[in-house]
Amino acid sequence: MSNRNSQAGKAAARERIRAERERQKKKERLRRQLTAVGVVVGVLAVAGGVGYAVLKANEPTGWEAAKEAKLVTPAHTQGKNGTEILIGDKNAKQTLEIFEDVRCPACAAFEQSSGKALIKDIEDGRFRARYTMYTFIDDAQGGGQGSKNALSALGAALNVSPEAFLKYKSALYSVKYHPDEREDVYAKDSELLKVAADVPELRHNKAFETAVTKGTYDRWAMEMTALFGRKGVKGTPTFMHGDKKLVMDQIPQRQMTQAQYNQLAQANFNKMIDREFGPAKGTAGGGAGKGGSTGEGGAKGIREGEKDPTGGR
Template sequence: MSNRNNQQNKQAARERLRAERERQAKKDKARRQLFVGGAIVAVLAAAAGIGVAVSNATNGSKNNKVSSEDWDAAAKKTTFSRPAHTTGDKGTTVVIGDAGAKNTLQVFEDMRCPVCSQFEQMTGDTVIKDIKSGKYKAQYVIGTFLDRNPQIKGSGSKNALSALGAALNVSTDAFLEYKKALFAKDNHPEETDDAFSDDARLIDIAQQVGALKGNAEFEKNVKDGTFDKWALALSDAFDKEVGPKKDIQGTPGFKLNGKVLADANGRPPMVAQQFTAAVDEGLKK
């Protein structure tokens, strides 16, 4: 299927959802009133704010553009394309840094995850510095489980991951800087807000990244969903490694040379100093 037809499919899906939301508007308004200030539900997370917590405020998002199901259906009709700078089956191995680096840090994230956003703001620059210094190379394993959560269902995680693929296709530096921009305080939406399902929002944030600003090829790949099917493949790879009975049970999560990086209570190191201390200790083993 051509990129043009794929874009038309996505637009048609948006129109169907828009019509459905209008029909349900009155019912949704009443339902939302019942849930104002709703309870917090933990998603693959431990207590103390570590992991992902989602607000049961609405059934879906006020900015939801395409449902998870419709996004998947449109993506599966596209021709598979893997971004540059990927290896492995279906390009699901995303390793950034010196290929000869002795140590490997695995980073597990979901682009809608609010705690991942906090980690990026507090410690993301430390990770980038360590990658560039050769302290370790980083393998990014990014999932989309939040899109499937019934309290906040949507397609923002997958859509943002596809856009990250478009950035990775430009360069590894563009990938790192764009991920940083998406997780930035002024850009990252609340977990109940599926704003990343909007291509225009993703392109607007990309203007903060030098290599992506005004980059016609990047913008076309985002709009056409060039890497949508790749995003689904990477999400599947994430699901094989993250879950309630796995070593990594929530996001953000980290493994250093195959061993979980966490404190005695299983919580990932969030603050830069704490993260560096955990890495240094892990490298001694």
């Protein structure tokens, strides 16, 4: 082999080696670039996952979430966000306001002693009733839910009829069902449905049961809850006529049976109402405006010319 051919072969070999090295370098650079991209994508994915988890963790839950849910107002309500519950003869000239909390033991005592007398006055057209339902005992008892949950269920009952609302409220306050205020029994839907079985309009009522279990009126209950302190009322039960707070006589502190207590409590309620609205006409029957149905409600809300019982809300 000539020296020239030998030199040419060596040059060609060196070129092949150089080309192979260059190809390997490009391949290594591409590998490093792909690895870096993969790391970035992985970091972004992790960061995105963490961000999503943080967002989910910070989303409101339970009754806080109910504040942001779609507002569904029960039938037979009026006013802003359906927070006016007006029950009684639409021709009644006066409105008695009643403030209650479903877990309130004093409200239960009133209902058990004088609830029927109140409903009779409403049915006789003596006045209409506006109910404002509070839920402050939930907070007072360390984060309970029974007042709010029961109020949502009352919304479902009101959606059926005003009569169903009154009967269900009475059942919730009854000796048979009303729990000690320290026990958050009404936080359970099953307990609310058990009580509803004693109300003819709600027994086996699938629409009512669905509204209770799905929390259809949870947002509405929160709107009612936001009325706490309206007209300065922060305790229950409270009765107001216009801006005037009505006060019942105290029951003497002496030993007595439950029946005797209930009799005195009802007599004191009747006296309070008589003082404010005058004696019932025809106490043997036939009160003023008698014949008004509790289911009529007031199509125009608070009567024109009457002192606004909403307190500007």
